[in-house]
Amino acid sequence: MNKAQQKEYLEDYAEAKRQGKPFFPYAIYKDHLVALFAIGIVIAMAIVYRVEVGEPVNPATTDFVPRPEWYFFFLFELLKIFKGENVLTPVIMGTFLVPNILMVLLVVWPFIDRGPERRIEKRPVALAIAVVVIALMAWLTEEGVKSPSGTVDPAAIELEGLDEAGEAGLVLYAANQCSACHMIKGEGAPGPGPDLTNESSKDRGLEWQIDHLKEPASRTPGSSMPAFPNFTDQEYEDLGTFLEGLGDTYK
Ligand code: HEC
Known part of the structure; x- marks a missing residue:
């Protein structure tokens, strides 16, 4: 700021001070009016548009993909x-x-x-x-x-070439909330598990897949994937076949 600007500013300021109203009580009074009005709107909206309370939360759930506001x-x-x-x-x-x-x-x-x-x-x-x-x-x-949220409806994952084992595997995949951690062709959660769209390219083999499902750490040391120890032999085979076919038989 140069001298002239400074002088002009000080003059303006003195002028404004002469004409203006003091902060207390004028500005405070106005602030309170506006604040009261805003709070009134919030209270009125809370009364008019009631928010329904949803289902009780289940802290043990694994199929919920949490999302912020x-x-x-x-x-x-x-x-x-x-x-x-x-x-x-x-x-x-x-x-x-x-x-x-x-x-x-x-x-x-x-x-x-x-x-x-x-x-x-x-x-x-x-x-x-x-x-x-x-x-x-x-x-x-x-x-x-x-970005996707929640669980995936098996119908949302569009795969071509599904045979009987593939269909059964996909149903198991959807029913066991695998999509809470994995993605297939853009459906599901982006993590923490890897995208499985091209799982076949890893050439794991059926036996590897079944062992990994029964106890992930047995095949991937330090794995944080939960174990799925309670499937029937048929279910392991269907799910394993499904996983091994992803990107190859089923795309
Ligand atoms: C809580 C998250 C979580 C869930 C639920 C989950 N996974 Fe995983 N999965 C992971 C993580 C983390 C990895 C990477 C570590 C590993 O390979 O074990 C992984 C890895 C994998 C792999 C890749 C193995 C490889 O490297 O070739 C496959 C296949 C797989 N999961 C299938 C499944 C299936 C099928 C289900 C459902 C029955 C499932 N996952 C459920 C977290 C999860």
Whole structure:
């Protein structure tokens, strides 16, 4: 600010002070009126649009893919961008590093950008950054809206070439909530288990699949997949055949 600007500003300020009303009680009174009005709307909506209480939650469920409220979808999707070998990578990057770097930037921005210009059209870089950040958040939110939730109806997984074992395997796959951790052709959860669309390409073999279902850690040391020890021999065979055919016989 140069001398002339400063003088002008001080004059404006003195003038405003002479004409203006003191903060207390005028501004406080207005703030209270608006706040009361807003609270009144919330109370009225709570009375008019009653929210039904849903079913009691089941803490033992394994088939529920938890999802945040929509306004957290961008953070939720950010986690998926940083998928890595290490399970901690997405957590560190998506919930800590990236959001905190952005928050710190927001706080220190007034100290970095010392330009006196306030008009938005004269600040192309700041404007571009704001637009890009908002667009990215909007895009991540949209991805979150589209991402699958809950369990998968076997009819939703469209596979060609299903024979009898394939059909039976798919029914078992759907009934045992495998899709809470796995995805086949875009249906199901993106993790923590691998996408099974091309499971046949791993050439595991039927016996491997059955052993893995009975006790995942016996084939994949340290596996966090739950064991499925209670199928009948026929069911193991159908499910194993189904898995071994994915991407090859069943696509
Ligand atoms: C709670 C999450 C979870 C559930 C439920 C789950 N899995 Fe998994 N699954 C995993 C994880 C994690 C891995 C990776 C570690 C491993 O291979 O054991 C995996 C791996 C696999 C693999 C890949 C093995 C390989 O490397 O070739 C297959 C096939 C598989 N699961 C099938 C199933 C089937 C079928 C069901 C349902 C009967 C199921 N999973 C249920 C988490 C799960």
